[in-house]
Amino acid sequence: MKIIVCIKQVPDTNEVKIDPKTNTLIREGVPSIINPDDKAAIEEALKIKDKQGAEVTVLTMGPPQAEYALREGLAMGADKGILLSSRSFAGSDTWATSLALSGGIKKIGNYDLIFCGRQAIDGDTAQVGPEIAEHLDLPQITYVSKIRSINKEKAVVERALEDGYEVIEVTLPAVFTIIKESNNPRYPNIGRIIDVFDNMSIDVWDEIMIKLESEKLGLKGSPTQVLRTFTPPIKAPGKMIEGNTDKEKVLNLLNNLYNNIVK
Amino acid sequence: MDFNLDPKHQMIKEVCRKFADNEVETIAAEIDETERFPLETIEKMGKLGLMGISIPKEYGGAGAGYTGFAIAIEEISKSCATTSVILVAHTSLCASMIYNSGNKEQKQKYLVPLAKGEKLGAFGLTEPNAGSDASNQQTTAVLNGDHYLLNGSKIFITNGAHADTYVITAMTDTSKGLRGISAFIIEKGWEGFSFGPPENKMGIRGSSTTELIFQDIKVPKENLIGKEGQGFKMAMMTLDAGRIVVAAQALGIAEAALEESIKYVKERIQFKKPLSKQQIIQFMIADMATEVENGRNLVYKSAWLKDNGKSFGISSSMAKLYCSEMASRVTNKAIQLHGGYGYIKDYKVERLMRDARITEIYEGTSEIQRTVISSSILK
Ligand SMILES: Cc1cc2nc3c(=O)[nH]c(=O)nc-3n(C[C@H](O)[C@H](O)[C@H](O)COP(=O)(O)OP(=O)(O)OC[C@H]3O[C@@H](n4cnc5c(N)ncnc54)[C@H](O)[C@@H]3O)c2cc1C
Numbered sequence: 001m002k003i004i005v006c007i008k009q010v011p012d013t014n015e016v017k018i019d020p021k022t023n024t025l026i027r028e029g030v031p032s033i034i035n036p037d038d039k040a041a042i043e044e045a046l047k048i049k050d051k052q053g054a055e056v057t058v059l060t061m062g063p064p065q066a067e068y069a070l071r072e073g074l075a076m077g078a079d080k081g082i083l084l085s086s087r088s089f090a091g092s093d094t095w096a097t098s099l100a101l102s103g104g105i106k107k108i109g110n111y112d113l114i115f116c117g118r119q120a121i122d123g124d125t126a127q128v129g130p131e132i133a134e135h136l137d138l139p140q141i142t143y144v145s146k147i148r149s150i151n152k153e154k155a156v157v158e159r160a161l162e163d164g165y166e167v168i169e170v171t172l173p174a175v176f177t178i179i180k181e182s183n184n185p186r187y188p189n190i191g192r193i194i195d196v197f198d199n200m201s202i203d204v205w206d207e208i209m210i211k212l213e214s215e216k217l218g219l220k221g222s223p224t225q226v227l228r229t230f231t232p233p234i235k236a237p238g239k240m241i242e243g244n245t246d247k248e249k250v251l252n253l254l255n256n257l258y259n260n261i262v263k
Numbered sequence: 264m265d266f267n268l269d270p271k272h273q274m275i276k277e278v279c280r281k282f283a284d285n286e287v288e289t290i291a292a293e294i295d296e297t298e299r300f301p302l303e304t305i306e307k308m309g310k311l312g313l314m315g316i317s318i319p320k321e322y323g324g325a326g327a328g329y330t331g332f333a334i335a336i337e338e339i340s341k342s343c344a345t346t347s348v349i350l351v352a353h354t355s356l357c358a359s360m361i362y363n364s365g366n367k368e369q370k371q372k373y374l375v376p377l378a379k380g381e382k383l384g385a386f387g388l389t390e391p392n393a394g395s396d397a398s399n400q401q402t403t404a405v406l407n408g409d410h411y412l413l414n415g416s417k418i419f420i421t422n423g424a425h426a427d428t429y430v431i432t433a434m435t436d437t438s439k440g441l442r443g444i445s446a447f448i449i450e451k452g453w454e455g456f457s458f459g460p461p462e463n464k465m466g467i468r469g470s471s472t473t474e475l476i477f478q479d480i481k482v483p484k485e486n487l488i489g490k491e492g493q494g495f496k497m498a499m500m501t502l503d504a505g506r507i508v509v510a511a512q513a514l515g516i517a518e519a520a521l522e523e524s525i526k527y528v529k530e531r532i533q534f535k536k537p538l539s540k541q542q543i544i545q546f547m548i549a550d551m552a553t554e555v556e557n558g559r560n561l562v563y564k565s566a567w568l569k570d571n572g573k574s575f576g577i578s579s580s581m582a583k584l585y586c587s588e589m590a591s592r593v594t595n596k597a598i599q600l601h602g603g604y605g606y607i608k609d610y611k612v613e614r615l616m617r618d619a620r621i622t623e624i625y626e627g628t629s630e631i632q633r634t635v636i637s638s639s640i641l642k
Pocket residue numbers: 352386387388389391393394395396418419420421422464472621624625626627628629630631
């Protein structure tokens with residue numbers, strides 16, 4: 001079994017600052033981490049590797065520093081790391097990103113499963129995984145919370161819904177997007193960290209190596225335009241209407257509405 | 264010159280930080296209060312590769328050197344010095360002594376399981392009459408055919424009651440003074456090996472500190488480390504490197520005290536504004552931060568010297584001396600900044616101050632470090 005896990009290096013904060021002029025994220029001085037959903041995707045792949053054997057490749061598109069995220073994936077137990085990095089990739093939106101990643105995946109070849117995280121904490125679009133599935137013409141299951149069983153032909157998984165989950169059987173190869181609630185990613189072993197830095201290398205591929213024209217990539221290949229960014233207004237917390245009987249609760253509710261809204 | 268952590272050490276730091284936050288900090292106050300030895304943490308540290316962090320891969324270790332070791336101890340000590348002292352005694356003393364001076368068979372039999380975290384180690388040098396004057400050993404080992412007969416006792420031994428493997432020193436030739444001291448590996452469960460009651464300590468209260476009692480223990484000849492008479496020298500060599508991680512432990516405790524203080528003075532309102540708006544408070548924080556930074560530079564430099572095969576003994580003594588006394592000063596100030604709350608056990612700084620104090624005493628007191636440093640300068 002061959003599993004490719006697409007990961008993204010993101011700034012480690014929920015309060016990322018935005019440059020008001022360019023409407024892009026200010027990354028300076030913010031420590032970088034593997035996007036939490038993506039880390040869960042690595043863990044899910046490694047669980048399959050532990051149980052039944054698999055070759056796990058971590059793949060990312062990003063600047064040269066993103067190599068560190070790949071090495072963390074290797075330290076957790078992945079077998080190979082591939083970095084898509086080139087000037088041509090800069091400024092990519094989700095479309096251009098998923099195209100580049102699909103190019104990387106095709107070059108790796110022979111895969112049974114593609115894992116992505118549900119969404120990245122710095123973009124929150126949740127688009128890249130599904131778009132990869134479309135580029136590669138593969139079935140996709142989003143919001144995967146549990147893999148029940150898997151073999152070379154098919155998998156049975158649980159897909160999280162707002163108030164429960166559905167069980168889906170799918171033929172492989174397929175694309176899953178994994179949610180971080182599905183597991184607790186393991187700590188990288190320290191001896192393995194030493195090995196990863198001293199004895200393992202990361203392949204770096206550019207657009208030529210993944211056979212894509214630079215016009216389709218990066219800013220040029222990105223149909224998305226950021227018009228405006230803003231902080232959503234904070235919603236006031238909800239209020240519990242109490243009462244000993246249903247009747248009392250309804251009365252309290254009406255009083256509340258009258259006093260706060262009508263009056 | 265480069266003061267940046269390289270990416271490999273950066274990752275070790277991040278992993279240890281996360282591990283300490285999730286697995287160590289969460290039980291630190293409880294194991295201090297109840298004097299509980301955290302066996303479950305030892306198993307987790309083994310899995311992470313911490314128990315043999317500085318031991319090379321060929322013997323089951325992580326091969327992260329003393330830089331990796333110091334970083335790990337620093338991060339864990341920020342959460343819990345009880346947990347870090349278990350590692351210090353196990354790895355930097357017991358396992359390192361076997362790694363430095365043991366033969367092939369001893370390494371396979373004892374070092375590998377220690378480095379993998381399958382067995383816990385302890386190191387017994389101190390005796391009731393041999394503290395700072397460690398050469399005044401009264402424990403004896405008398406050769407008797409294929410074994411030595413071991414008699415005597417060791418006091419204040421970390422991991423004492425819970426270890427499986429012990430590196431201990433004893434006199435094999437009382438006429439030769441410190442050149443008559445030899446080192447041995449002994450195992451828990453051997454006939455004649457027993458323990459005193461646990462010590463009731465001021466700090467690092469979850470750690471195990473006990474007396475080891477030897478009554479006619481038959482130690483096989485092959486458990487002699489190195490040659491007869493080399494025990495004292497080997498123990499001193501081991502302690503030289505051990506001081507780097509005791510310094511790192513003190514550093515971590517001080518860093519935690521500084522972090523707690525920064526948080527507290529920003530939150531605590533008196534005279535209608537946060538304490539952090541008072542200049543005298545600002546200057547205390549500045550002094551604490553400067554001392555911590557100083558300490559970190561000494562620790563990392565000592566580790567760097569050791570990992571690069573350079574002479575590190577004086578540097579590690581300086582790091583140990585400075586960081587331990589610095590940790591006492593910084594934790595003391597942290598309590599002051601917390602006012603009455605700092606004196607109450609609900610606040611972490613109370614434990615930090617008690618834990619800091621031991622670092623000025625074990626693995627060579629401050630007075631002994633000053634003696635070592637000055638004699639190397641004034642010789
Ligand atoms: C919690 C704990 C854990 C320990 N763990 C271990 C362990 O795992 N293994 C182990 O072998 N030991 C261990 N020890 C022992 C520790 O290393 C000794 O306590 C320490 O070396 C000091 O020895 P002492 O207690 O006999 O004090 P003493 O040597 O009696 O010292 C008393 C005071 O006199 C000073 N002094 C002594 N000689 C001189 C001198 N020549 N010049 C100036 N001042 C001097 C000392 O600095 C100190 O201030 C531990 C101790 C404790 C408390």
